[in-house]
Amino acid sequence: MSRAPQAKIADKRRLDPRERELEIVQGAVAFFAEFGFDGSTRELAARLGITQPLLYRYFPSKEALLDRVYEEVYVNRWNKDWESQLRDRAVPLEDRLVRFYQAYAKVILNYEWVRLFMFAGLKGLDFNARYLAFLRSAAFDLIAREIRREHGMPVDGPILDEEAELIWGLHAAIFYLGVRQFIYGMPVPDDRDADLALRVRAFLRGMPAAVGDLIQSEEMEEARRTG
Incomplete structure (x- = not known):
C-alpha cells in the first residue's frame, strides 16, 4: 500500500489565525486518513506539536473539526x-x-x-x-x-x-x-x-x-x- 503522507508538524512561532487554522485542518486530514476517525484530538494535537486547548480554540468539538475536514477534502x-x-x-x-x-x-x-x-x-x-x-x-x-x-x-x-x-x-x-x-x-x-x-x-x-x-x-x- 502506498505510504501515508506525513502530517505537518506545527512550528513553535506565533502564526496568523488563518494560517494556524489551515495548518490544523491539513494536519487533521493527514492524521485521520492514516488512523481513521477513532483517532483522538489529543493524539492529533500531539502529532501537530500543539496543545489540545489550542486546537479547541479553533474547533470547539471534534465534530466541528470533521466538518471542516469534509469541506477541505470534498468541497474545496x-x-x-x-x-x-x-x-x-x-x-x-x-x-x-x-x-x-x-x-x-x-x-x-x-x-x-x-x-x-x-x-x-x-x-x-x-x-x-x-x-x-x-x-x-x-x-x-x-x-x-x-x-x-x-x-x-x-x-x-x-x-x-x-x-x-x-x-x-x-x-x-x-x-x-x-x-x-x-x-x-x-x-x-x-x-x-x-x-x-x-x-x-x-x-x-x-x-x-x-x-x-x-x-x-x-x-x-x-x-x-x-x-
Missing part, C-alpha cells in the same frame, strides 16, 4: 469549471467526459481522499451521503442530460434514478482504482488516463441504449395509465 477540491466544460457542446461528448474524468481522477485518486471516504463509511459519518448527494446535483444529472441530448432523447423532466445509478457505476469503477491502490495495496493500470478513456468509451456504448429503453418503457406506462 471540486472544480466548478468542470460543470461548464461538461456543458460545452462545441466539444464532442466523449471528449468532454474523458477530460472530466481524467481531471476528476487526479483529485480523488490519492491516499487522503480514498481512505477518508472509506473510514467515513465504516464509522457511520455522513461524509458519503453528503458527497453523493452533491455529485448527483453537480454532475450526475448534468451528464445524463448531455447523453440524452446527444442521442435525441427528451431532456425535460426529472432524470430517472436508474440513469443516476448507471453514472454512479462509472464513478464507482474509477473510485475503485483508488481502493485497489490505497486500501488493498494492489497494482493499478500504469497509464491511468488511457484506462479512464477506455472506461468512458465502454460506458457510452451501453448507457444511451439502456436509457432509451427506460424512457420508452416510462412513456408506454404513462400512456397506459392515461389512455
Whole structure:
C-alpha cells in the first residue's frame, strides 16, 4: 500500500489565525486518513506539536473539526469549471467526459481522499451521503442530460434514478482504482488516463441504449395509465 503522507508538524512561532487554522485542518486530514476517525484530538494535537486547548480554540468539538475536514477534502477540491466544460457542446461528448474524468481522477485518486471516504463509511459519518448527494446535483444529472441530448432523447423532466445509478457505476469503477491502490495495496493500470478513456468509451456504448429503453418503457406506462 502506498505510504501515508506525513502530517505537518506545527512550528513553535506565533502564526496568523488563518494560517494556524489551515495548518490544523491539513494536519487533521493527514492524521485521520492514516488512523481513521477513532483517532483522538489529543493524539492529533500531539502529532501537530500543539496543545489540545489550542486546537479547541479553533474547533470547539471534534465534530466541528470533521466538518471542516469534509469541506477541505470534498468541497474545496471540486472544480466548478468542470460543470461548464461538461456543458460545452462545441466539444464532442466523449471528449468532454474523458477530460472530466481524467481531471476528476487526479483529485480523488490519492491516499487522503480514498481512505477518508472509506473510514467515513465504516464509522457511520455522513461524509458519503453528503458527497453523493452533491455529485448527483453537480454532475450526475448534468451528464445524463448531455447523453440524452446527444442521442435525441427528451431532456425535460426529472432524470430517472436508474440513469443516476448507471453514472454512479462509472464513478464507482474509477473510485475503485483508488481502493485497489490505497486500501488493498494492489497494482493499478500504469497509464491511468488511457484506462479512464477506455472506461468512458465502454460506458457510452451501453448507457444511451439502456436509457432509451427506460424512457420508452416510462412513456408506454404513462400512456397506459392515461389512455
